[in-house]
Amino acid sequence: MKELRIIFRTIEKYRMVEEGDVIYVAVSGGKDSAAALFGLCEYVKQHRINARIKAFHIDLSGGKAENVLKAVEKQAELCSAELRVFDVRKELGKDFIKKIRDSRRAVCSVCGVIKRYFMNKIPREEGAKKLATGHCASDFALFFLKNLAGKKFDWIAKFKPFLESEHVKLIAKIRPLFFTTEIETEKICKEYGIPFVKTEKCALLEELKCEHGKTTLLLKNCIKEIDVKNREFLRALVSGVEKLVSEIKPAEKEGEFKECRICGEPTSSEICAFCKIFKGAKQPNFS
Numbered sequence: 104m105k106e107l108r109i110i111f112r113t114i115e116k117y118r119m120v121e122e123g124d125v126i127y128v129a130v131s132g133g134k135d136s137a138a139a140l141f142g143l144c145e146y147v148k149q150h151r152i153n154a155r156i157k158a159f160h161i162d163l164s165g166g167k168a169e170n171v172l173k174a175v176e177k178q179a180e181l182c183s184a185e186l187r188v189f190d191v192r193k194e195l196g197k198d199f200i201k202k203i204r205d206s207r208r209a210v211c212s213v214c215g216v217i218k219r220y221f222m223n224k225i226p227r228e229e230g231a232k233k234l235a236t237g238h239c240a241s242d243f244a245l246f247f248l249k250n251l252a253g254k255k256f257d258w259i260a261k262f263k264p265f266l267e268s269e270h271v272k273l274i275a276k277i278r279p280l281f282f283t284t285e286i287e288t289e290k291i292c293k294e295y296g297i298p299f300v301k302t303e304k305c306a307l308l309e310e311l312k313c314e315h316g317k318t319t320l321l322l323k324n325c326i327k328e329i330d331v332k333n334r335e336f337l338r339a340l341v342s343g344v345e346k347l348v349s350e351i352k353p354a355e356k357e358g359e360f361k362e363c364r365i366c367g368e369p370t371s372s373e374i375c376a377f378c379k380i381f382k383g384a385k386q387p388n389f390s
């Protein structure tokens with residue numbers, strides 16, 4: 104299938120999988136990460152590579168999102184991959200929602216902090232060297248436009264199919280769907296009978312208000328239309344972003360990553376964003 108071949112070519116070109124690798128694939132229940140898991144597992148099987156691919160799901164719902172949990176179970180089963188579900192509410196206790204509210208940060212941004220934190224910490228602690236995500240060409244096109252407008256060039260510099268580790272405690276990120284669009288991930292799921300959740304409802308929505316910005320929605324719709332009418336342009340756009348990123352010299356930043364003074368996880372400030380929200384660490388006193 105053409106769409107699967109694009110994923111294989113990406114895995115190959117960027118040497119995403121090597122003998123002896125332990126790779127965790129972050130699965131949300133949606134079609135993109137399901138296609139990433141399937142693509143990686145098929146690649147390893149067809150090329151007879153001795154690598155372990157494990158599905159990893161972060162449950163923010165406390166077990167309530169049964170449809171999502173069922174979908175990730177079936178996705179892993181179909182690929183004969185082990186599944187690791189991490190229960191955030193069990194880890195953070197019953198004050199979890201209160202702490203998010205007290206942080207006064209947008210729910211989506213807290214959700215991002217939680218996912219990024221555990222997507223790095225748990226796989227690393229369990230021996231993985233790489234984390235694969237289902238971020239696809241449609242996502243990178245959207246992120247690129249948003250970050251270009253916001254002049255956040257540091258973020259754009261991370262838009263690579265293979266993001267090497269920048270700190271001993273940061274695992275490398277691989278994006279096998281870098282050149283694959285959203286319509287294509289859906290095609291793959293349909294072709295191979297991979298179940299997925301259509302609209303991933305935010306797991307915090309019942310307790311907290313969660314809204315996507317209007318600009319994000321506008322851009323998402325535009326990108327979807329390009330995907331339908333001129334998919335190769337979308338591929339050319341992310342390919343251009345990749346070339347741009349590979350040609351810009353990273354800004355010399357001293358000690359970009361340090362270890363959080365509370366939890367020891369990698370962070371660019373004294374205390375990581377996660378501890379600021381969940382460990383009540385707004386005014387630390389280290390004297």
Ligand code: AMP
Binds near residue numbers: 159
């Ligand atoms: P999103 O930011 O929701 O578009 O998700 C981007 C990527 O992050 C997905 O393709 C998954 O690889 C990963 N991801 C999102 N939510 C979860 C989750 N709850 N558990 C594990 N991985 C996730």
Ligand code: ZN
Binds near residue numbers: 368378
């Ligand atoms: Zn911390």
